[in-house]
Amino acid sequence: MAVIDSTAIPRKPTQVNRQARTAWGLATPALALMFLILLVPVVVAAVLSFTNYSLGNSGFDWVGFKNYGRLFTRSTYEKMFIATFSYVVVVVPVSVALGLGAALLVNSLGRFGDVYKTIYFLPVMATLLAMAIVWEFMLHPTIGVINQTLEMACGTVLEVIPFVAKGCADGFPLWLGDKDYAIWVLCFIGIWQGFGFNMVLYLAGLTAVHRELYHAAEMDGAKSAWEWFRLVTWPALGPTTVFVVTISCIRAFQVFDTVEAFWPQGGGPNKSTYVMMFAIFEKGVQQNLIGIGSAITMLFLVFVMFLTLIQRWLVERKVHY
Amino acid sequence: MAGLSINSITKRFGETEVLRDVTLDIADAEFVSLVGPSGCGKSTLLRIIAGLEDPTGGEIAIDGEAVTGMRAADRNLSMVFQSYALYPHLTVAENIAVPLRMRSLSAGQRLPVIGPFLPGSKDKRAEITAAVKDAAEMLEIGALLDRKPGQLSGGQRQRVALGRALVRSPAAFLLDEPLSNLDAKLRVQTRAEIAQLHRRLNATFIYVTHDQVEAMTMSDRIAVMMDGEILQCDSPSIIYEDPNDIRVAEFIGSPKINILPVELHERTLSLFDKPVGRTAIGAKAGVYQLGLRPEAIHLAKSDPLLTGTVAHVENLGAEVFAQVELAGQTARVTCRAAPAARDQLRLGAEIGLSFDLADALIFDADGKRQRGVEVTLDQPVEAA
Ligand SMILES: Nc1ncnc2c1ncn2[C@@H]1O[C@H](COP(=O)(O)OP(=O)(O)OP(=O)(O)O)[C@@H](O)[C@H]1O
Numbered sequence: 031m032a033v034i035d036s037t038a039i040p041r042k043p044t045q046v047n048r049q050a051r052t053a054w055g056l057a058t059p060a061l062a063l064m065f066l067i068l069l070v071p072v073v074v075a076a077v078l079s080f081t082n083y084s085l086g087n088s089g090f091d092w093v094g095f096k097n098y099g100r101l102f103t104r105s106t107y108e109k110m111f112i113a114t115f116s117y118v119v120v121v122v123p124v125s126v127a128l129g130l131g132a133a134l135l136v137n138s139l140g141r142f143g144d145v146y147k148t149i150y151f152l153p154v155m156a157t158l159l160a161m162a163i164v165w166e167f168m169l170h171p172t173i174g175v176i177n178q179t180l181e182m183a184c185g186t187v188l189e190v191i192p193f194v195a196k197g198c199a200d201g202f203p204l205w206l207g208d209k210d211y212a213i214w215v216l217c218f219i220g221i222w223q224g225f226g227f228n229m230v231l232y233l234a235g236l237t238a239v240h241r242e243l244y245h246a247a248e249m250d251g252a253k254s255a256w257e258w259f260r261l262v263t264w265p266a267l268g269p270t271t272v273f274v275v276t277i278s279c280i281r282a283f284q285v286f287d288t289v290e291a292f293w294p295q296g297g298g299p300n301k302s303t304y305v306m307m308f309a310i311f312e313k314g315v316q317q318n319l320i321g322i323g324s325a326i327t328m329l330f331l332v333f334v335m336f337l338t339l340i341q342r343w344l345v346e347r348k349v350h351y
Numbered sequence: 352m353a354g355l356s357i358n359s360i361t362k363r364f365g366e367t368e369v370l371r372d373v374t375l376d377i378a379d380a381e382f383v384s385l386v387g388p389s390g391c392g393k394s395t396l397l398r399i400i401a402g403l404e405d406p407t408g409g410e411i412a413i414d415g416e417a418v419t420g421m422r423a424a425d426r427n428l429s430m431v432f433q434s435y436a437l438y439p440h441l442t443v444a445e446n447i448a449v450p451l452r453m454r455s456l457s458a459g460q461r462l463p464v465i466g467p468f469l470p471g472s473k474d475k476r477a478e479i480t481a482a483v484k485d486a487a488e489m490l491e492i493g494a495l496l497d498r499k500p501g502q503l504s505g506g507q508r509q510r511v512a513l514g515r516a517l518v519r520s521p522a523a524f525l526l527d528e529p530l531s532n533l534d535a536k537l538r539v540q541t542r543a544e545i546a547q548l549h550r551r552l553n554a555t556f557i558y559v560t561h562d563q564v565e566a567m568t569m570s571d572r573i574a575v576m577m578d579g580e581i582l583q584c585d586s587p588s589i590i591y592e593d594p595n596d597i598r599v600a601e602f603i604g605s606p607k608i609n610i611l612p613v614e615l616h617e618r619t620l621s622l623f624d625k626p627v628g629r630t631a632i633g634a635k636a637g638v639y640q641l642g643l644r645p646e647a648i649h650l651a652k653s654d655p656l657l658t659g660t661v662a663h664v665e666n667l668g669a670e671v672f673a674q675v676e677l678a679g680q681t682a683r684v685t686c687r688a689a690p691a692a693r694d695q696l697r698l699g700a701e702i703g704l705s706f707d708l709a710d711a712l713i714f715d716a717d718g719k720r721q722r723g724v725e726v727t728l729d730q731p732v733e734a735a
């Protein structure tokens with residue numbers, strides 16, 4: 031860049047000025063909009079996070095870092111962090127890996143690939159709220175399909191599995207009502223819902239892989255599918271992977287609708303699924319505690335910003351050739 | 352090191368027939384060039400030999416062993432791709448090292464962090480590094496070893512691709528236009544390097560090129576392909592002097608060979624209705640085509656066989672090529688002259704041309720070479 035700048039043809043100052051003015055003029059609407067709808071709300075939220083403001087109150091008091099202090103001391107928020115990070119740490123790797131695997135399989139299929147593409151993408155298109163109702167039915171402790179299926183295993187050889195044996199003796203899990211299972215059910219649904227999206231992104235990435243490279247790899251003695259993958263596919267998917275991981279992380283941090291649909295009151299059994307977005311909603315909207323809601327929002331933004339910065343760094347430094 | 356035999360290979364892509372019954376036997380350590388116009392199926396043939404493409408019919412044997420159905424990685428060939436096909440995420444050195452790493456290191460030894468510490472790995476890695484350095488030095492890309500392909504020019508990439516193929520000693524080398532993007536100096540130099548490498552390794556080479564000079568200077572034999580067929584495969588001098596087909600004669604040689612229509616009637620051969628020679632008894636009467644290389648046509652001192660005006664002159668220094676528009680004809684003929692004749696060859700000048708019928712190649716109307724038709728000029732026939 032610097033090289034290009036220094037060798038640019040020198041122009042007359044007036045011309046430069048005029049060009050600069052035009053450039054600013056053209057950029058102004060976009061800049062104004064960006065300030066108004068992106069930066070101002072963030073700044074407002076940042077300011078509010080230092081207050082005890084409630085909607086409808088005429089005034090508020092500055093409380094300093096008290097809201098943030100609470101976030102790091104109260105056990106509710108500890109549960110919030112545990113739930114959020116458990117969800118992110120499970121859903122992101124699994125949905126990325128499944129998305130990649132599905133994309134590779136679908137890509138190798140040819141004509142039938144389109145059918146699978148559609149099937150895997152269905153959960154992405156379906157409204158999660160509607161799907162949550164279906165899941166709620168399936169996961170119902172007594173009349174749900176899942177527990178009824180599991181009960182069929184009772185009395186068969188499958189009872190050697192401890193989980194089945196225990197279920198047959200004491201009843202199968204309550205799933206949504208059990209604090210040990212709730213978060214994993216949430217993760218499962220998150221993966222089920224999200225990996226199709228990652229698959230589509232990876233499919234797009236795969237079209238950019240130069241086919242001749244596989245031939246070169248073959249000539250160079252790469253025989254197994256794994257060697258081809260290591261030598262050609264995976265490096266070519268680098269930019270896609272960075273994007274997919276970032277998007278998946280942000281989406282995982284944003285998980286909300288499933289929690290709201292399953293546990294409208296309070297974020298799951300023993301707050302085991304009390305994820306950040308739900309906390310923001312509960313504090314800021316339901317309980318009208320704008321201050322603490324804003325503080326969680328700021329923390330959320332910091333996480334997302336951090337992820338985005340990592341992505342930018344990776345894209346610029348590592349994966350572009 | 353091995354011979355190759357290609358036995359009636361055909362290839363179709365859907366309805367289009369790209370290769371038609373291609374048969375070619377290549378001896379051990381032979382250097383064979385494949386030449387032909389764009390789209391005639393050279394790359395396709397090379398990819399079928401490599402095993403990257405399945406033939407629709409026919410067989411390939413390497414060193415007497417049929418390899419049809421054997422996968423490319425097991426055929427022990429190395430190839431330069433027309434599109435280079437370099438790994439974009441690897442540096443030049445890593446790119447060149449890939450074939451050696453894949454074949455001489457075990458899967459464990461190739462692992463990123465622990466691989467170098469496995470037993471035997473260190474020596475092999477040192478060998479690979481040395482081989483890569485040698486190849487890079489030979490191709491003058493030693494200074495580029497740490498760059499990625501994206502940071503190279505087309506010619507540099509091509510040399511990296513060449514390095515990746517030449518770093519190994521396979522059963523045979525398949526090179527698909529490996530010098531097409533190099534500048535003139537580097538091309539001559541790399542040509543010499545490849546020829547030297549061929550002599551040193553005594554390896555079999557199949558070399559696809561558009562460049563006649565490359566084909567003529569490097570090859571033991573040249574195979575001329577057209578429309579999916581090998582028209583002729585012979586040594587460069589035979590291909591030039593004694594082609595079997597008018598398409599071969601037209602494809603090889605620059606400037607192009609002159610083709611003039613002649614008629615044979617009652618043992619008299621006439622060119623533009625003017626008798627020019629007689630044939631022995633036995634040749635069928637009819638229309639023939641006379642092929643004359645530019646160097647076979649010379650300026651006539653007297654009794655010209657052809658007359659015309661100079662339409663275009665190309666002065667190459669050591670020789671001059673003149674295009675002459677024949678009087679009363681639309682055809683042009685190209686003739687070669689010595690620089691001393693430049694004064695005569697002014698644009699628009701009227702000149703007379705002559706040739707020796709013994710230098711002419713005679714083809715029938717379909718373009719097949721007629722070797723039986725002996726023409727003599729011994730008894731100039733007066734026009735009736
Ligand atoms: N995958 C394919 N599907 C259909 N047609 C193909 C395919 N690959 C090649 N062809 C056709 O086969 C013919 C021969 O192609 P090929 O690449 O072998 O030509 P070539 O002789 O190498 O030409 P060039 O000198 O331009 O490289 C072309 O007409 C091309 O259009």
Ligand SMILES: [Mg+2]
Binds near residue numbers: 393
């Ligand atoms: Mg080609």
